[in-house]
Amino acid sequence: MSLTSRFFSSSLLALAIAAASQASFATEATPLPADAPADKSIGQLDQVFAFHDAMPTGITVTDNGRLFVNFPKWGDDVAFTVGEIREGQVFPYPDAAFNREDASDPAKGLISVQSVVADGKGRVWLLDTAAPGFAAPKPGGAKLVAVDLASNKVVKTLVFPANVMRTSTYVNDMRFDFRVGKEGTVYVTDSSVSGPGAIIVMDIASGNAVRRLNGAKSTSPDPDFIPVVEGQQALVTKGPDGKPKTLTVASDGIALSADGKTLYFSPLSSRHLYSVSTALLRDPSVSEAQLSAAVKDLGEKGASDGLEADANGAIYAGDYEHNSIRKRFADGRWKTIVHDPRVLWPDTLSIGPDGYLYFVANQLHRQAGFHDGEDLRDKPYSLLRVKIDAAPAPTH
Template identity: 70%
Template sequence: MHVKTSISWAFLALMAALSVQAVQAAAPENLPKDKSLGEIEQVFAFHDAMPTGVSVSEKGRVFVNFPRWGDNVPFTVGEIRENRVFPYPNLEVNQADPKHPGKGFISVQSIVADGLGKLWILDTASPSFSTPIAGGAKLVAVDLKTNKVVDTLVFPDNVILPSTYVNDMRFDFGAGEKGVIYITDSSLNGPGAIIVMDIATGKAVRRLNGATSTSADRDFIPKVEGQMLMFRNADGSSKPFTVASDGIALSADRQTLYFCPLSSRHLYSVPTKLLRDPTVSEDQLAAAVQDLGEKGASDGLEADAEGAIYAGDYEDNSIRKRLPDGTWQTVVHDPRILWPDTLSVGPDGYLYFIANQVHRQAGFHRGRDLREKPYSLLRVKINAKPAQTR
């Protein structure tokens, strides 16, 4: 009798221990999980249209833009102040002028404060990625002291193809008479390129047109939030996510241009003097491009004054930093960084960036818009200054 009782108590104790283990195993909060790295701060929350670009001026003013991709966009360029977004430089210039496409903003994809008192605005003239409106793709400079438009450079016909989508830009005011602008063409269905525009003359050329370095990697299949990212239509059809040259950054000494296709994990570089030299053939230029290896899948790129390059990683909710010796460090990794888009180094030692959930748009999910508001303007401390443009 005593032996049976001991066995019974031992059996009950074993079952109780197993039950505790089963409960613990079933509790998800007790499982190991992905750890965040670095500290992000939310600068602004957007509850209306989705932003893509941000730029912080040398005086600390913060500008953003909203391309006309289908959201209700009352103005496509704005300034954040007083905890609101105001149309910039005013509401009138933010309206397209069908009779004069070179004047009003049609659909702005990128803005860059040049560090010398101007905000440059890149108008794709391609709402919802349509064929660019003739004479509408342009660069507009606004004087930050007067908040007035002081220059407009309409892209010449030789660089704007039916498939062109001008995406981002960087400036070198030490080259040429008034400076040179480098712009990426991130076409979805045509050749990618680096467009080189001379500010003094307005003349522009396409360089690395259709080259491997400016083209979507056909073997690249992005995975975001655990799913393969493809263009998926409501009718059930789908096609690969193939977007050409997108991110762009100019080295602190302005001797090297860094760039990457959106549909790729590779970072490329090329000497800027070769890009500007008309005697250098396309074959020679392509041969001079360096493939700097994988950095993650990036939308935006940026440079600082110390020679580092920053790259977002939309597959890994991260931003990384390439040191001058070529090694990489993760600056920040956080599940709330849902598609890091444009990057901008502010004068306060912070890296500002947009997290806008591009991958959750309806075009990737058979017509279902999975974006959750708000979209965010975030920042992370990097203790570095912006690269100079002159």
């Protein structure tokens, strides 16, 4: 046999062996076993309530265990924008009439509430964006409403003054401190999707307010941030030119330290946690440049749509990219306390008097606006809780 013939025969033999090997490999493959090593869940979750109608965003637990929730008008059929969970149902709060917009006076009646917070002093506050669907807020409609928990009656309404409002303003979350100011101070995030983010500082007695950290790096979306949820890029919408565009959201989650001296906050479109002295926030002699320089970047915590603080100096943050809740200890250490595939977009955190951390899992990222008009949410949405053996940070 010639050298060429031998080489040709050897090549054919090698190819035949390789083909046989591949065929054998292909026929031997089996589906991945159900008990193969997999991602492990963390934390024992309880479902407190299941929502079968409109999507909730906010939850608060009072010091005697009452549960309040809100439903912003983002496209769902919202029968009432604030409710109380009791007797296995959600009832409009404080009543059905107040949950209807007053066309003659935007300051009266609720338009679209984004957040509810119990203040530790016998009231629950309702944060009305007056901006259904993230539209420009209706003039004179964005407001804070305090409801007395004993009488279930509105006892105070604070309309955001024009000097802190922009056509792009979307007031999102709030924290109270009754240790400063005649009747206390409230800090509110502007989580605009098209304009500057900010921290709005309002004096409760007078209703006077100022915008701080307006358009600062710490209150603005991270330009390099690309959210990934359930393994896919999330919050993708269509831009004015019809091309895909990721929705960006400014300062969102907010938490006040147990001593009231530090405010923690973060843009929704970011993985970083920021903090700043509340004394500097309230001081009109401190310039915006000085205030921005005083902000501390506390590093990455995960992407959050809600923050909370406890009485021991810890901060809790949702991590919507990883179906998780994380805890930052007073010394700066982080620990994941919840990681579960059912925690689909954790939104808003509230610590109850029972030592549980309550939060909503509302599948926000599955809304039709992010999926070419197809609503991928799978009802029910859930109000969940996990034991943390801690009390809420005091407000007074």
